[in-house]
Amino acid sequence: MNIAVLVSGRGSNLQAMIDSIENGYLKARICAVVSDIGDAYALERARKHGIEAVFIDPEKYSSKDMYEKQVLTVLKKQNAELIILAGYMKILGKTLLQSYKDRILNIHPALLPAFAGLHAQKQAFDHGVKVAGCTVHFVDEKLDGGAIIMQRCVEVKEDDTDETLADRILEQEHKIYPEAVKLFVENRLRIEGRKVKILRS
């Protein structure tokens, strides 16, 4: 399966996906990495692995729709069948959502539906939670609101800061995102309303 990865930053989740493919765990191919930030390190990571890496500058487009049409052009050219968001910080618009309905996944660094939006780890830490974590979910029009595929918990320790907590959540992100993508690639996910059923292999 051809996977396109949308990024905005350092790309550690992208790296986890690349590693999972290269070590044979995930039978898929990353056909394009698209960034809305020109100097995102994720682009560098992609190029190091011979993956098509494209910066599309949002400032050159008059609307989200026009921007996403350009993204779509790249994805179609590379025959992308699945989009995964890996630290992509733009909210998706209808152009991508409609073209890839139920074929877009995201990782979020909190146990959704708690702490949607930006700086989720800090939101959780500041709230005083005892258990934090991460979520892989389908993307729909609601912010961080689509059906949940997989979650993993991380215990908050007495001496944690929001940064040490975020680091431990990230370690779990790198595990569950390839696992969830593997389930999608193996056609084992069924969306039933709010729920995602996982079929046995």
Ligand code: GAR
């Ligand atoms: C990750 O923690 C990811 O969960 C988060 O951004 C970080 C990207 O790191 N995404 C969101 O907050 C989306 N709402 P990475 O670029 O190293 O993968």
